[in-house]
Amino acid sequence: MTDAVFELPAATFDLPLALSGGTQTSLRGYAGKWVVLYFYPKDSTPGCTTEGLDFNALLPQFTQAGAVILGVSRDSVKSHDNFCAKQGFTFPLISDGDEALCRAFDVIKEKNMYGKQVLGIERSTFLLSPEGHVVQAWRKVKVAGHADAVLAALKAHAKQ
Secondary structure, three states: OOOOOOOOOOOHHHEEEEEEOOEEHHHHHOOOOEEEEEEEOOOOHHHHHHHHHHHHHHHHHHHHOOOOEEEEEOHHHHHHHHHHHHHHHOOEOOOOOOHHHHHHHHOOOEEOOEEEEEEEEEOOEEEEEEOOOEEEOOOOOOOOOOOHHHHHHHHHHHOO
């Protein structure tokens, strides 16, 4: 029995993940660590930039608590590399161009953009335990104060 919000299919942990910087990994590569997996709509947009900067500012505290931060969008690795360089992000971003990870976490949602219905990423964050359980989920995230809330939740879960 776990306190998981929901369980991911085992195959999710083996999905190939293309990271900024050109490396490849999978969620299985982070086994034994807390993982903050945050999904955002698009590189270099105001809300996404602020969210990334907020997580980056708190990265030492997340690291001290035994967590890694991974940002995810459908943008290319090249776009992620440019975004990281411009903003000084020191954590990796995952390029999910085929939406496999987005779909595993059910973050592709219908949105209204300029009067048209389009499919896009709903800003969401998931906290995965070192055993790979999703122990907390935030959907329809508002950026202000979000990174602080995730850090507080991590610390609370890590104490249990």
